[in-house]
Amino acid sequence: METFIALIPAIPLFSFLILALFGKKLSRKVAGFIGAGSVGVVALLTLIVAAEFFKSLPGIKSYSVVLWEWINAGNLKVNIAFRLDALSLVFAFVVTFVGFLIHLYSIGFMAKDEGFTRFFAYMNLFVASMLILVLADNILLMYLGWEGVGLCSYLLIGFWYKVPANGYAARKAFIITRIGDTAMIIGIFILFLNFGTFNIQEMMQLASENWVAGSSVAVLTAALLLGGALGKSAQLPLQTWLPDAMAGPSPVSALIHAATMVTAGVYLVARTHVLFSLAPIVQSAIAVIGALTLLIAGFSALTQHDLKRILAYSTISQIGYMFLALGVGAWSAAVFHFMIHAFFKALLFLGAGIVILVLHEEHDIFKMGGLRKKMPVVFITFLIGAASLSALPLITAGFYSKDEILWYAFSSPKGSLLLWIAGIVGAFLTALYSFRMIFITFYGKAKTEPAFKAGKLMTVPLMVLAVLSLIGGFVEMPDSFGNIHPFSDLIENTLPAIVLKAGASQELLFQLLSAIIALTGIYLAYLLYFKKSAFAESFSQTWIYKFFYKGWGFDKLYDSLFVKPIVWLAEIDKNDFIDWWSIGLSRLTLFVNRLISPTQNGKLRWYLMSFVIGIALILTYMIYK
Amino acid sequence: MLSVPIETQIMFAGILFFLGLVGVLVRRNLVFMLMSIEVMFNSAGLVFIIAARHWNQPDGQVMFIFILAVTAVEVAIGLALILQIYHHYKTLDVDAINKLKDNK
Numbered sequence: 001m002e003t004f005i006a007l008i009p010a011i012p013l014f015s016f017l018i019l020a021l022f023g024k025k026l027s028r029k030v031a032g033f034i035g036a037g038s039v040g041v042v043a044l045l046t047l048i049v050a051a052e053f054f055k056s057l058p059g060i061k062s063y064s065v066v067l068w069e070w071i072n073a074g075n076l077k078v079n080i081a082f083r084l085d086a087l088s089l090v091f092a093f094v095v096t097f098v099g100f101l102i103h104l105y106s107i108g109f110m111a112k113d114e115g116f117t118r119f120f121a122y123m124n125l126f127v128a129s130m131l132i133l134v135l136a137d138n139i140l141l142m143y144l145g146w147e148g149v150g151l152c153s154y155l156l157i158g159f160w161y162k163v164p165a166n167g168y169a170a171r172k173a174f175i176i177t178r179i180g181d182t183a184m185i186i187g188i189f190i191l192f193l194n195f196g197t198f199n200i201q202e203m204m205q206l207a208s209e210n211w212v213a214g215s216s217v218a219v220l221t222a223a224l225l226l227g228g229a230l231g232k233s234a235q236l237p238l239q240t241w242l243p244d245a246m247a248g249p250s251p252v253s254a255l256i257h258a259a260t261m262v263t264a265g266v267y268l269v270a271r272t273h274v275l276f277s278l279a280p281i282v283q284s285a286i287a288v289i290g291a292l293t294l295l296i297a298g299f300s301a302l303t304q305h306d307l308k309r310i311l312a313y314s315t316i317s318q319i320g321y322m323f324l325a326l327g328v329g330a331w332s333a334a335v336f337h338f339m340i341h342a343f344f345k346a347l348l349f350l351g352a353g354i355v356i357l358v359l360h361e362e363h364d365i366f367k368m369g370g371l372r373k374k375m376p377v378v379f380i381t382f383l384i385g386a387a388s389l390s391a392l393p394l395i396t397a398g399f400y401s402k403d404e405i406l407w408y409a410f411s412s413p414k415g416s417l418l419l420w421i422a423g424i425v426g427a428f429l430t431a432l433y434s435f436r437m438i439f440i441t442f443y444g445k446a447k448t449e450p451a452f453k454a455g456k457l458m459t460v461p462l463m464v465l466a467v468l469s470l471i472g473g474f475v476e477m478p479d480s481f482g483n484i485h486p487f488s489d490l491i492e493n494t495l496p497a498i499v500l501k502a503g504a505s506q507e508l509l510f511q512l513l514s515a516i517i518a519l520t521g522i523y524l525a526y527l528l529y530f531k532k533s534a535f536a537e538s539f540s541q542t543w544i545y546k547f548f549y550k551g552w553g554f555d556k557l558y559d560s561l562f563v564k565p566i567v568w569l570a571e572i573d574k575n576d577f578i579d580w581w582s583i584g585l586s587r588l589t590l591f592v593n594r595l596i597s598p599t600q601n602g603k604l605r606w607y608l609m610s611f612v613i614g615i616a617l618i619l620t621y622m623i624y625k
Numbered sequence: 626m627l628s629v630p631i632e633t634q635i636m637f638a639g640i641l642f643f644l645g646l647v648g649v650l651v652r653r654n655l656v657f658m659l660m661s662i663e664v665m666f667n668s669a670g671l672v673f674i675i676a677a678r679h680w681n682q683p684d685g686q687v688m689f690i691f692i693l694a695v696t697a698v699e700v701a702i703g704l705a706l707i708l709q710i711y712h713h714y715k716t717l718d719v720d721a722i723n724k725l726k727d728n729k
Contacts, residue, residue, distance in 0.1 A: 137666055466657030604719045 002065040004049050005084050008092060009135060011042050012533035013128035013174050016121050023117035035120030036103035039127055043096040050089055060494045061085060064137060071140075076196050081137035086494040090335055091134035091260075091267055094342045099127050100463035106251040108457035109357065113249075118494030119159065123255070130260050138198040139188050142271075146232070147186075149261045150177050154251040157245045169247040171286040176241040180231020184268075190217070213278050222279035224283050225272055227285065233319045234266030236293040240317055240554045241298075246308040250353025251472070253308060256338035258315045258349050259342035266322045266338055270331050275496060276308060277329075284414060286540045287327025291409075291422035296552050298429030302436065303549040306363040307352045310437050313551070315345055317426060321405050324336035324423060328415045330498045338399040344398055345387035354458055355441065358450040362575030365437060368448030377459045379442050381466040386438050388469040388507035390431035390522060393515035397473030402427060404478065404512050413501040420510075424517055431521025434500040439529040479507060506624065634675045641668035655710065657718045659703045666696045 015038035019031060026034070053063070062085035068420075071078040103123060110119050129148025136142035158170030192198060194217070195206040211218045229235075234242035245257050256262070269276060269286065276283045294317045301313035317339050324335035354369060355378065356363060372379045388398035406427065410420035488497070489494040528536040539545055547553060599610075643670060648661025670689045677685025707717065714722055 602723030602728050603652070604722070605650060612646065612650070 001049065001052050001063060004045050004052075004067050005082050005135065007323060008042055008045055008049070009082070009128050009131035010206040011038050011045070012131065016124040016128060019117050020126060022045060023121060026114050026117060028111070031117040031120055032107040035098065035124055036107055038124060038615050039096060039103045039393065041426075042127070042131070042570050043068060046092050046096045049084065050093060053084065053086075053089055057490075057493065068136075076192075076337045078138055078140050080141060082134060083137040083201070083282075086490045086492075087267070087270055088134045090339060090491065091263075092131060094339055095134065095260050097132045098342050098346050098441045099130075099255055101277070101464055102251050102255045102259075102346060102350065105353075105362075105458050105461040108284070108455045109221055109251055109353055111247065111358070112213045117161065119156075122155050122159070123251075124151055126156070126256060126261070128517060130264075134522045137200065139191070139200050139203065140198045141198070142268075143185065144230070145460045146268075147181065148266060149256070150232070151172065151217045152179070153177075153245070154259055155258050156256060157248040158254045159248050159252065163247075166247040168243075168486055169244040173241040173245045176238050177231040180228045180238055182227075183224045183231075184228025187221045190224065193465060200271060204272065206381060207278060208274050211278050213282060215278075218275065218278040219281055222275045222282040223285075224273075225268060225275065226282055229265030229268045230289065231265075232268075233262050233323070234316050235265065235319065235323055236289050236296065237554070239293060239297065239316050240551065243551060244311050245311045246306070246312050250308070250342070250349055250356065253311070254346040254349035254353070257312065258319040258345040259523070262315060262319060263338045264335055265344070266319065266326065267328045269323075270335060270495060273326075273331060276326075280414075282600065283327055285327070286323050287409075287414065287419055290323030290325075290327055291426075292320075293317065294324065294426040295422055295429070298426050298433065299300055299548045301433040301552045302429060303545050305366060307356065307365050307368075307437065307441065308349070310433060311345070311348055311352060312366070314348075314430065314433065315341075318345065318389070321402060321423065321426070322440065324409055324419060325405040328408050328412040328419065328498075329496075330405060330412055331495035332402040332488040332498070333401070333408055335491050335551040336476050337405055337497075338390070339467070340397045341461065343465055343472050344385045344396075344407075344469040347385040347462060347469055348389065350462055350465070351378050354378050354454045354462075355382075358452055358454065359448045362448055366441045367447050368441045368444070369444040371450070374446065375519035378462065381459075382442070383438060384466040384469055386434040389433040391427060391514070391518045392439060392522070393518060397469050397471065399515070399518070399564065400473035400476055400478070403511055403514055404476065405477070407507055407510050407546055408498060410510060411507070412498055415501070417592070424514060426522045427514055428517045432525050435522045437523035439525060443530060465609040478511065510558070519579070541598060563579040582607065630712065631675065632681055638668045638671040641665075641671065645652075653718050655707050655719055658683065658719065659700065663696060663700065663701075666692060675680065696707055 014032050018034060019026070022446050029475055062083055064081065064083045066079050066081040069077070069078050069081045103120070106119065106123065110116050113119065126149060129145045129152060131145070133142055133145030135151060136145055138434045154170045154174040157173050158167045161170075188198075191203050191207075194210070197203060197205050197206075207218070231238045239522045242262065244259060245254055248257070266615060276286070276600060297313045299319035301310050301317060304313060318337070322334045322337050322341070325331075325337060353369065354375070358375070359368060362368065383397070388396040391399040391402045393399050406423045408422060409423050410417065474484075476485050477483060550556065642665050645661045645664030645666075648664065649658050652658050652661060653691070670692045673685040673688045677683065677687075677689075710722060711717055716722075
């Protein structure tokens with residue numbers, strides 16, 4: 001068991017090394033086999049580990065394995081050590097399993113790309129880093145994985161680096177997440193200064209014993225850690241990088257910018273939930289940030305033209321739901337929505353990837369249309385994904401996960417009616433933009449002809465994910481309907497269960513409301529975009545539409561608030577005294593160079609003559625000294 | 626045996642050295658320059674011989690044999706270079722061979 005846990009991050013790291021070092025010598029077939037195969041093996045290992053884990057429940061709730069000492073300097077002792085509990089098991093399962101399906105798909109998707117082995121090397125490095133992140137025993141090793149996934153995200157967004165815009169998007173993603181990471185590492189230092197350890201369990205134990213709830217140090221640390229989570233998970237106010245991150249290949253968007261990396265913030269908050277319980281203000285802030293983000297991103301998704309940007313805003317919005325759940329203390333609901341979201345969002349991105357690929361890199365949904373008959377497999381799986389995203393009642397997994405969050409947003413002691421209203425408006429928006437996407441892309445008149453049919457390697461992962469997006473929800477059914485919850489039972493081995501506030505009992509009513517809202521959203525999308533009402537046309541001319549389209553103007557705001565002042569400052573500060581000094585030095589060097597360089601005239605006899613004169617001078621000096 | 630004062634002997638070596646030096650400086654043909662360098666070498670060797678005789682020590686003669694060996698090597702390398710230079714430039718004029726200069 002312990003060996004298997006250590007092997008889970010080690011295998012993709014090893015295959016990354018093989019691909020990175022010997023990639024040029026490997027044929028595409030071998031590289032694809034190593035790249036996808038290693039993740040497949042790890043997915044299998046995770047299943048074995050999960051089976052063992054379930055067998056030992058409820059006796060043993062976590063497994064630890066210490067590999068070796070990483071840093072040992074005075075008080076600072078850090079091990080390379082992994083720890084598996086219910087939370088990391090769910091994350092590891094999603095990373096490896098969804099990751100494997102996406103790797104399989106990538107073999108087909110990237111088949112004609114010149115950077116084939118480079119792509120798989122980066123992807124394997126990503127999977128390894130992500131597994132280190134979720135399995136790490138101490139927060140420093142977790143930070144290593146955290147920065148590792150950030151690096152891979154940067155490398156893969158700018159994968160097609162010959163287009164300057166892609167490199168720009170990659171740098172933007174890297175810099176904005178770095179703002180959050182800086183806050184996070186300061187928070188980690190505060191924790192270490194106070195407790196003298198990096199071990200997450202010990203830290204949390206000591207924090208709950210020594211820190212008073214609501215004390216300023218607890219609030220400060222929790223807020224700093226939250227900063228890291230906000231950057232990574234693209235939440236307000238650091239959300240602007242994710243829509244631009246769609247410059248990367250579609251499998252990257254599916255794996256990194258939908259299913260796994262962007263949910264690392266959710267993992268961080270859930271992992272350090274003790275701290276956030278000690279800082280109720282910060283936890284309430286998480287709920288508010290989640291609610292605001294899901295609304296802002298929902299409105300933006302409604303107006304996008306680019307298929308992948310719709311999905312990007314939708315991802316921001318869905319992670320907003322997860323943060324809302326974290327904020328009201330519904331830990332297991334957040335993790336549940338993470339898992340289901342990974343299924344259907346990966347499915348949607350992979351489907352969108354096929355659509356974009358066969359239409360010659362056409363991203364604009366208004367230039368698509370009528371694809372329903374041309375690519376039935378993609379259409380049906382995409383429809384299932386969109387239905388799950390918009391939480392179509394009863395049959396889709398998305399309904400069960402989102403409904404749970406909505407219910408807790410109201411019924412938890414930290415919940416309120418306002419949070420619930422934000423969530424329900426967001427659910428309405430989700431249904432609306434999901435089916436706007438479906439109706440415009442797949443119905444209506446065909447505007448672009450598909451170039452070829454997607455192969456089995458690309459469609460089979462879609463089908464598997466579609467099945468999961470439907471039946472994945474049945475591991476957790478609400479009290480009023482089914483009342484089976486093995487998933488939250490599993491998670492509650494690690495995270496505390498939610499306690500409802502007194503008098504919250506109308507769950508069925510709330511579920512009916514959210515079901516009606518989702519169906520209304522779909523119907524409205526049908527009216528507006530299938531029937532082509534004039535309102536949709538005139539709405540797209542209004543200023544508010546453009547405001548939403550630009551992502552609420554956050555880019556422009558940050559540009560004029562931070563970028564322009566810094567550029568301006570750099571511009572006027574070009575001639576300060578430090579510059580004088582360095583410029584003067586270079587001028588002096590150039591002057592001396594001009595003075596002396598004519599002596600190097602290439603005439604041998606001239607050189608000899610100067611030797612002789614020099615020797616004569618030295619001899620004269622020595623004799624008459 | 627005719628006895629020449631040591632000052633005269635060293636003066637003679639000095640004149641020889643100066644002739645060689647002038648030869649290196651004024652000649653433009655590489656072969657002649659090499660020959661002039663040989664003259665300078667020999668004058669230095671001559672000083673060793675003079676010193677050896679003056680103090681009745683064999684070390685100076687050993688040194689001269691040593692210099693002889695070094696000059697032989699130097700001539701071999703120098704001639705090989707001159708041959709290559711001639712192949713390349715079709716001339717032995719040292720002023721024409723001035724590619725190693727500042728390009729301004």
